[in-house]
Amino acid sequence: MFKWMSGKKTPEGEKAHSLQIDELKEQLKKELVACSDLMFRTLKRNDKKIVICFVSSLIDKTGVDDYILKPIQENTQSGWSVEELAQILPITDLTGANQLNEIVMALIDGKTYIYSEGEPFGFLANLSNTVERSLSHAETESLVFGPKIAFTESLLGNVNIIRNNIKDPNLCMEDLAIGTRSKTSAKLVYIKGIADEANINTFRQRVSQLEIDHVQGTTVLGQLIEGNSWSVFPQLMTTELPDRITLALMSGRVAVLMDRSPDALYGPTPFFTFFESTEDVYMRWNMGFFLRILRLVATFLSVLLTPAYVAVLTYHYEVIPSPLLVSLGQSRSNVPFPPVFEAFLLEFVIELLREAGARLPTKVGQTMGIVGGIVIGQAAVEAGFTSNILIIIIALSALGSFTTPSYLMGTAIRIIRFPIILMAGFWGGIGIMVAFCFFIIHLLKLDTLGRPYLAPIYPLNLKDLGYSIFRFPSQFLSYRPVTNQPEDKERYSAKKAKEKKDVDE
Amino acid sequence: MQRRHKWKLIMVNIACVLTLCSCVETKQLEKLGLITAQGYDLEKENEIKGTVVVHKFDPLAENLTKVITVKSHTSKALRQEQNLEIDQKLVTGQLRCVIYSKELAKRGLSQLVDALNRDPTIGNMVYLTVADDDALSIVNIDQSKLKVNLGTYLYNLIKQNVESEQLTSPTLHEFNHNLQDHGKDPVLPILKLKGEGVTISGIALFKGDRIVGELPSNKLFYAKVLYDKYKSGTHELGFNRSHFKQIIKNQGRENKEVYDRLFISIDNIRSHAKIKLIDKEKLLFRVEVTLDSRLLEATEPLDLTSTKNIKFIEKKINKEMESQIKQLLEFFKKKQVDPIGIGNEYMANSREKPLSKKEWRELYKDAKFEVRVDNTIVKTGVID
Numbered sequence: 001m002f003k004w005m006s007g008k009k010t011p012e013g014e015k016a017h018s019l020q021i022d023e024l025k026e027q028l029k030k031e032l033v034a035c036s037d038l039m040f041r042t043l044k045r046n047d048k049k050i051v052i053c054f055v056s057s058l059i060d061k062t063g064v065d066d067y068i069l070k071p072i073q074e075n076t077q078s079g080w081s082v083e084e085l086a087q088i089l090p091i092t093d094l095t096g097a098n099q100l101n102e103i104v105m106a107l108i109d110g111k112t113y114i115y116s117e118g119e120p121f122g123f124l125a126n127l128s129n130t131v132e133r134s135l136s137h138a139e140t141e142s143l144v145f146g147p148k149i150a151f152t153e154s155l156l157g158n159v160n161i162i163r164n165n166i167k168d169p170n171l172c173m174e175d176l177a178i179g180t181r182s183k184t185s186a187k188l189v190y191i192k193g194i195a196d197e198a199n200i201n202t203f204r205q206r207v208s209q210l211e212i213d214h215v216q217g218t219t220v221l222g223q224l225i226e227g228n229s230w231s232v233f234p235q236l237m238t239t240e241l242p243d244r245i246t247l248a249l250m251s252g253r254v255a256v257l258m259d260r261s262p263d264a265l266y267g268p269t270p271f272f273t274f275f276e277s278t279e280d281v282y283m284r285w286n287m288g289f290f291l292r293i294l295r296l297v298a299t300f301l302s303v304l305l306t307p308a309y310v311a312v313l314t315y316h317y318e319v320i321p322s323p324l325l326v327s328l329g330q331s332r333s334n335v336p337f338p339p340v341f342e343a344f345l346l347e348f349v350i351e352l353l354r355e356a357g358a359r360l361p362t363k364v365g366q367t368m369g370i371v372g373g374i375v376i377g378q379a380a381v382e383a384g385f386t387s388n389i390l391i392i393i394i395a396l397s398a399l400g401s402f403t404t405p406s407y408l409m410g411t412a413i414r415i416i417r418f419p420i421i422l423m424a425g426f427w428g429g430i431g432i433m434v435a436f437c438f439f440i441i442h443l444l445k446l447d448t449l450g451r452p453y454l455a456p457i458y459p460l461n462l463k464d465l466g467y468s469i470f471r472f473p474s475q476f477l478s479y480r481p482v483t484n485q486p487e488d489k490e491r492y493s494a495k496k497a498k499e500k501k502d503v504d505e
Numbered sequence: 506m507q508r509r510h511k512w513k514l515i516m517v518n519i520a521c522v523l524t525l526c527s528c529v530e531t532k533q534l535e536k537l538g539l540i541t542a543q544g545y546d547l548e549k550e551n552e553i554k555g556t557v558v559v560h561k562f563d564p565l566a567e568n569l570t571k572v573i574t575v576k577s578h579t580s581k582a583l584r585q586e587q588n589l590e591i592d593q594k595l596v597t598g599q600l601r602c603v604i605y606s607k608e609l610a611k612r613g614l615s616q617l618v619d620a621l622n623r624d625p626t627i628g629n630m631v632y633l634t635v636a637d638d639d640a641l642s643i644v645n646i647d648q649s650k651l652k653v654n655l656g657t658y659l660y661n662l663i664k665q666n667v668e669s670e671q672l673t674s675p676t677l678h679e680f681n682h683n684l685q686d687h688g689k690d691p692v693l694p695i696l697k698l699k700g701e702g703v704t705i706s707g708i709a710l711f712k713g714d715r716i717v718g719e720l721p722s723n724k725l726f727y728a729k730v731l732y733d734k735y736k737s738g739t740h741e742l743g744f745n746r747s748h749f750k751q752i753i754k755n756q757g758r759e760n761k762e763v764y765d766r767l768f769i770s771i772d773n774i775r776s777h778a779k780i781k782l783i784d785k786e787k788l789l790f791r792v793e794v795t796l797d798s799r800l801l802e803a804t805e806p807l808d809l810t811s812t813k814n815i816k817f818i819e820k821k822i823n824k825e826m827e828s829q830i831k832q833l834l835e836f837f838k839k840k841q842v843d844p845i846g847i848g849n850e851y852m853a854n855s856r857e858k859p860l861s862k863k864e865w866r867e868l869y870k871d872a873k874f875e876v877r878v879d880n881t882i883v884k885t886g887v888i889d
Contacts, residue, residue: 317534318598318626322657323538325599326569329562333535384564427529 017100021051021117028053030470031104038107040100043072048080049117053103058110060129067091068125080116085123089114093126132157138240140407145282150240154260155185156345158242162189162257165246170194176207178221178258182214186221186258189245194252196485201256202449217261219408227447232415234408235448237273238263244278251467252486254449268449270456272468274409275299280471288471295403296469302400303417305393306343307424307432313339315428331387339390340425346386346394347417349376354398455483537563538571538593541656544604544640546618548576551619552607555583556644558655561593570654572645572735580620598626601660603633603677604640605695607709607716615684615714617638619644629678631665635709635716637697647701659703663694666705670738671725673708684714688848692728695719698871710842713862718840719835727826728832730794731845735776742825743768746805749821752814754806769818770802780847782854788872792830796880809885819880826878834874841866 001458018024026042028150032038032055041052053070071088077433078084086094097103103113129232138150153159153366159173174188188207190200206225215221219238226235239245245255249267255266275295280288312319313332320328335342351374357365382387397417404410416439423431446453456464466472467481478494480486518728544556556574563569575586588595603621605614614633621627636643644655651658666672675680675693683691690711697706708725710718720728726740746753746767753767775797800809800818808814837843848865860868 295595313534314531315529317532317537317539317596318628320534321601322601322653322660325560326653329534329539329560330564332533333562334564335535338531338533426523 008244015100016098016121019118019120021049021115024051024115027100028104028107031100032107041069041138043069051079051115051117052112053107053115054112054127055107055110058108058128058130059112060127063127063129064112068112082116082119082121082123085114085116087122089125091125091127094497095124095125096121098122098379111403118135118165131152135161141239141241141244141277141405143241143277143279145279147241147243149242151242151257151264153262155187155257158257158264159187159189160268162245162249165242166191166249170248174204176204176256178207178210179214180211184215184259186256188254188256189264190254191249191252194250194480194486194488195254196252196487198485199252199254199449199451201254203267207256215258216265218256218258218265219261221256221258222265227450228445230344231442231446232272232412233443233446233453234274234406234412235269235446235453236265236267237269237406238265238408240264241278246283247278251481252484266488268451268484270451270468271443271453272296272450272457273444275404276468277405285473286472292469292471295405298400299413301399302413303420304392304432304436305397305400306347306417307420307435309390309393310339310343310421311424311428311432314425328387328389330380334384335387336384338425340421342386342390343394343421343425344418346376346390347421348381349380350394351414365441453482456481462487532594532596533858536593537561538592538595538788539592539599540595540597541570541599541601541654542604542644542659542761543597543600544606544636544644545580545609546639546641547612549607551574552578552642553580553583554586555580556641557595558644558648559587559591559593559595559600560654560656561591567864570648572648574641580617585794594665596626596746597624599656600627600631601656601788603631604636604643604659605633606636606639606641608794610635610693610709610711610716612658614711615804618680618684618714622681624830627677629676630662632675633677633680633693634659634675635693635695635700637695637706642698643696643703646698646703654705659696662703662705670729670735671722672705673729673732675681676688677704679784683844684711686846686849687851687860688843688845688850688865690842690844692720692844694702710837710840710844712840717842718836720836723808723834724829727846728794730776731778731780731792731830734778735774735796735821737772738774738776739772740770740771740774741768741770742822744821744825749805749807752808752817754808766804769800769822771798771800771880773799773824773884780845780850782851783875788851788868789875790872792834794830794876794878796826796878797883799882799884799886800882801886815882815885820881822880822882823878826880827876830876830878831874838869841869843869847872 019026028038029035032159035055039054039056043050043052050072052064054064067090071090072080072085074086078088082096097106097113103124106124107113110126110130112125112127113122115122132154133152135149135152137148149161151161164170168191170192172190172192176188177184178184179187186207186286188200188204207221210224212224217225222234222236222238223229228235243446245264245266249255253266253268255264257264258445264351275292277291280292283291313328332339337446338346353369353376357369360368372505377391380386385437401410401413404413420432420435423435425431427434443454444458452459454470463479464481464483466477475497478490478492538559538561540557541560542558546554546556548554554574554576556572559571559573560569561571569590573587573590575583575590577583577586584595601623605617609617618633621631646655646656654662663672663675667674672694673692680693681690683689689714692708692710693709694705696703697708705722707719707721708728709716710720724737729735730736744767746765747766777795779793781791781793783791806820837845848860848869851865851868852859
């Protein structure tokens with residue numbers, strides 16, 4: 001900040017502003033193009049002028065009144081030199097500045113510049129006021145158990161929540177600026193000593209080397225820095241739950257928080273992370289275990305049930321068990337379309353319902369759900385549009401895809417169903433197999449921050465199964481997930497945990 | 506450049522795959538006529554009569570099954586002929602039951618069964634049966650009273666009896682296995698018309714692929730005991746009443762003359778049969794049968810309170826069973842059939858080259874049997 005005093009040559013584009021107040025005003029007006037809310041307040045005493053510049057929409061006006069104007073006006077005996085001003089202004093965040101660029105950036109940031117004419121530099125006072133909503137319930141990841149608090153758009157607030165969750169001095173927050181024009185401030189969050197250095201470096205490097213004018217939020221940031229942007233599968237996870245981030249940090253993952261973004265991005269997140277809910281952890285382990293398996297089975301069914309219906313009814317009538325044969329055949333004989341078309345039609349209707357339900361306000365959405373349910377459930381079958389067994393199957397697979405805690409992954413699962421149905425219509429069971437193998441191979445090839453995407457299934461890591469696919473009780477989880485390669489591997493000492501502490505001893 | 510090349514290659518591959526092998530023949534369920542049961546009769550020399558029960562789906566039709574009878578020389582030609590008479594494509598993938606007439610079975614089934622084996626759409630769990638008279642009359646029974654189609658009905662009829670352990674499973678797989686097995690012969694259930702329904706009247710004993718004898722349904726128990734394990738089953742035994750005089754309770758009445766014999770019914774049987782070759786030279790086999798059973802019904806009030814009486818009944822039952830089993834084995838020997846697999850037992854115990862079917866039949870003529878039954882009455886039911 002006192003660069004000009006150190007005698008170094010000022011670099012190109014950096015120059016001190018004019019020492020004349022009128023000229024300073026002109027300079028600032030010129031720099032801040034068409035900025036109608038740029039305001040100046042000039043005070044005069046004994047031929048000495050002092051100017052206070054700020055962008056009125058960004059500052060706390062009463063703050064400026066109370067902490068800048070009032071002390072200056074009331075302290076009549078003290079002068080207006082830099083040293084004297086620094087004494088009388090009751091502001092914590094006060095820095096000296098005289099570079100025009102720096103001042104312009106600070107003004108946009110919501111700071112107030114106080115300059116006393118003739119002095120070598122002025123002060124930047126932080127009295128900014130950003131519009132924020134208060135903390136609220138998590139909406140996209142709703143929970144029954146556990147903390148309900150969700151991140152908001154304020155980076156400072158979010159950092160506050162995380163710092164309160166983890167009171168570890170090793171919790172690191174590195175400042176990052178994202179976007180060459182927008183310069184959104186962001187923070188790289190990790191716990192030093194737990195998180196793997198390689199993960200931190202990969203994350204830092206990918207974010208800081210990003211050259212783009214503006215990044216809309218962490219979800220977009222995730223898309224920009226993930227390994228394969230052609231894939232439907234998200235490779236980095238965003239969440240609005242601070243406790244999810246806390247869990248992730250404690251298990252050695254790295255997160256990025258961005259200003260103006262209510263989600264935190266974290267990684268490395270292998271495939272099965274997207275099927276974990278924080279609720280599994282809060283619940284008793286056996287319930288959590290059951291729910292995780294339930295979710296995986298639901299996903300599996302969701303992907304394969306409709307294609308199986310199509311394949312069986314188009315090619316493999318031999319495998320239909322005889323009790324089902326009559327009801328299947330009867331309901332199918334009313335339908336004028338081939339099974340592929342029928343399945344596509346109904347999947348399309350379900351997707352329409354879902355999308356319309358998501359776009360509409362909640363009150364209308366409910367009505368629409370009922371109407372849609374009746375229309376599809378009753379009328380479509382009676383009109384001979386679809387078979388009622390397919391309706392059950394489609395409903396089941398739609399439900400299955402909604403059980404995924406991550407909305408992105410749920411959408412991915414719904415989308416990959418379509419090519420598999422198509423292949424089932426082309427080649428029957430072989431088609432399903434081909435399409436399914438394609439997806440498996442694709443998943444095997446993906447990576448998340450350079451780590452294998454299908455871990456801990458491939459490469460198989462038996463120790464981590466208790467963390468991802470299953471949920472083991474915590475006496476078996478004395479270590480942090482190995483796939484994250486944490487530096488501090490232990491959560492607690494397993495040896496010590498086995499020692500009995502009897503009163504008699 | 507490299508990447509573009511890769512994409513081109515992928516596109517070409519997909520295009521090739523789609524154009525070169527796209528149109529697989531579709532078999533949409535509702536457009537098929539599903540054959541659920543087939544019957545074969547011998548029409549005359551060189552000609553067989555095939556009858557099929559076809560299940561088809563039509564939203565408007567009431568009766569969903571149709572019976573088609575045609576005559577031809579081979580079973581596939583029959584299908585061609587049958588296909589001319591129906592509006593939906595005939596397929597065999599849902600075939601549940603095949604009925605051969607006894608006439609046909611006497612002349613050998615192997616070619617007709619072979620036709621089933623070669624067809625990949627026909628499962629191994631299809632039931633094979635023999636009609637007591639002709640297959641046509643069974644296939645042609647009035648189906649309006651059946652809730653399901655005939656194929657499924659017959660399938661359930663047999664399956665139910667297999668599950669309640671009255672029959673040995675007559676699947677295509679087992680028939681094939683036993684037909685090829687040098688030390689065992691196949692058996693199939695015999696279907697008979699009874700009133701408006703169908704009943705299983707016994708099992709047909711095959712020598713190779715030809716039927717040579719029949720076992721009536723009341724003898725099935727012993728065949729089954731020897732054939733494989735019992736887990737739950739019921740059997741009724743008849744005895745001379747006078748043998749039991751000492752344990753019959755006289756409830757005031759002197760003599761009840763409804764039955765002149767005493768019948769005892771045992772159920773919940775667990776059995777285990779062991780056939781052992783004792784003397785290789787003399788071809789002496791020992792058949793050991795162990796049974797655990799529950800005595801639930803007797804036609805006379807028996808005094809079951811003392812262990813002595815129970816032991817007495819056990820002994821009687823043992824004796825009766827032993828003689829019945831012995832009779833059955835002799836009957837099999839006389840008929841030159843081996844449905845129990847005594848040949849396999851012999852071959853398992855002789856360390857020579859496995860015998861051919863013919864060699865075993867030569868030896869079988871001289872086989873001797875020694876039967877031991879060890880029956881335990883575990884419970885006699887609950888009496889308040």
